Amino acid sequence: MKAIVQQEYGDSSVLHLDEVPVPAIRDDEVLIGVRATSLNIGDWHLMAGLPLLARLAIGLRRPRQGIRGMDVAGLVHAVGPAVTAFAVGDEVFGVVDGGLAEFAAASVKKIARKPAGLTFEQAAAIPTSGATALHALRDAGRIRAAQRVLVIGAAGGVGIYATQLAKAFGAHVTGVCSTTKLDLVRSLGADEAIDYTVSDFTTLGASYDLIIDTAGNRPVASLRRALTPAGTLVIVGGEGGGRVAGTLSRQMVAPLRGVGSKQSFRGLVSVTKAADLATLAEFVERGELSPVIDQSYPLGQTRAAMNRLETSAAVGKLVLAV
Numbered sequence: 001m002k003a004i005v006q007q008e009y010g011d012s013s014v015l016h017l018d019e020v021p022v023p024a025i026r027d028d029e030v031l032i033g034v035r036a037t038s039l040n041i042g043d044w045h046l047m048a049g050l051p052l053l054a055r056l057a058i059g060l061r062r063p064r065q066g067i068r069g070m071d072v073a074g075l076v077h078a079v080g081p082a083v084t085a086f087a088v089g090d091e092v093f094g095v096v097d098g099g100l101a102e103f104a105a106a107s108v109k110k111i112a113r114k115p116a117g118l119t120f121e122q123a124a125a126i127p128t129s130g131a132t133a134l135h136a137l138r139d140a141g142r143i144r145a146a147q148r149v150l151v152i153g154a155a156g157g158v159g160i161y162a163t164q165l166a167k168a169f170g171a172h173v174t175g176v177c178s179t180t181k182l183d184l185v186r187s188l189g190a191d192e193a194i195d196y197t198v199s200d201f202t203t204l205g206a207s208y209d210l211i212i213d214t215a216g217n218r219p220v221a222s223l224r225r226a227l228t229p230a231g232t233l234v235i236v237g238g239e240g241g242g243r244v245a246g247t248l249s250r251q252m253v254a255p256l257r258g259v260g261s262k263q264s265f266r267g268l269v270s271v272t273k274a275a276d277l278a279t280l281a282e283f284v285e286r287g288e289l290s291p292v293i294d295q296s297y298p299l300g301q302t303r304a305a306m307n308r309l310e311t312s313a314a315v316g317k318l319v320l321a322v
């Protein structure tokens, strides 16, 4: 099969379109004929081997698994003998290891039926970012209707879903983004949109019951000032934390700030499960959640898509059609 393969860490020039064997599936896996895949900033980290600490898990000198791509949508091509929930021909979406390829092996614990009415490209734009947004709001944030919610990075991969889901949960939503993305954030349903290049929301006097931070570039102490006395800050991530540990330390240390306070500070580690994907599909089918696609590329142009991901210029998700 054709796949985008990397043998070493580096920039997008390490990615090559190559011929590799179709992956074998285990008893509890299905083989997906991939029709579309989308990029996450996590794919960039795995490509670059950064932060360096991550190499302990993914390969010290070179990636142990050379095919990037975690989010896919496609057709079930074969099923393992222990699989009862899916049959050949089913349309599915979910998370795999090696989605930038014509075929990918998937655990049944990480896929669900593709939402009705979505194309494969739209469905592929949802899994990791959508599930992260759901976990941040529903689980870590324990969101409730009528709360005031601030989404920092509301136009980003996670933010486009967090903004829409927070509205669907009945919250009053304020989205923080850059100038060119204000219209997008309003179109996602945000009640207010703040341009971070013009205003500092921590000094505007507003307080939020729940802050979802996907940008990770403000001190937790200043975010704390924008929280209500019993508010919750969920730290999803952010770039710029350095080559060695990234933003890991911010995630780990933040909860300590809540000790002795009614405010909560939570670092998020999101793992996408089949039940999350099914929940996201329900939001889509109720018309409460829509994927936003910046651009779709053929698989052979993965380098161009990865370069665009790196610039943060994309308005929505970057998709590869396979």
Ligand SMILES: NC(=O)c1ccc[n+]([C@@H]2O[C@H](COP(=O)([O-])OP(=O)(O)OC[C@H]3O[C@@H](n4cnc5c(N)ncnc54)[C@H](OP(=O)(O)O)[C@@H]3O)[C@@H](O)[C@H]2O)c1
Pocket: 040, 041, 042, 128, 129, 132, 152, 153, 154, 155, 156, 157, 158, 159, 176, 177, 178, 179, 181, 196, 214, 215, 217, 235, 236, 237, 238, 239, 268, 269, 270, 271, 312
């Ligand atoms: N904890 C987990 O399990 C988990 C899961 C998934 C992702 N993550 C992490 O979460 C982070 C976000 O992921 P993503 O896919 O949403 O990335 P993304 O698409 O790059 O979005 C990040 C957003 O941050 C915004 N931003 C940059 N500087 C800002 C500032 N000074 N103030 C406010 N917003 C600012 C950008 O807004 P503009 O585009 O408007 O400039 C951008 O949209 C990444 O670090 C990723 O690694 C963590």
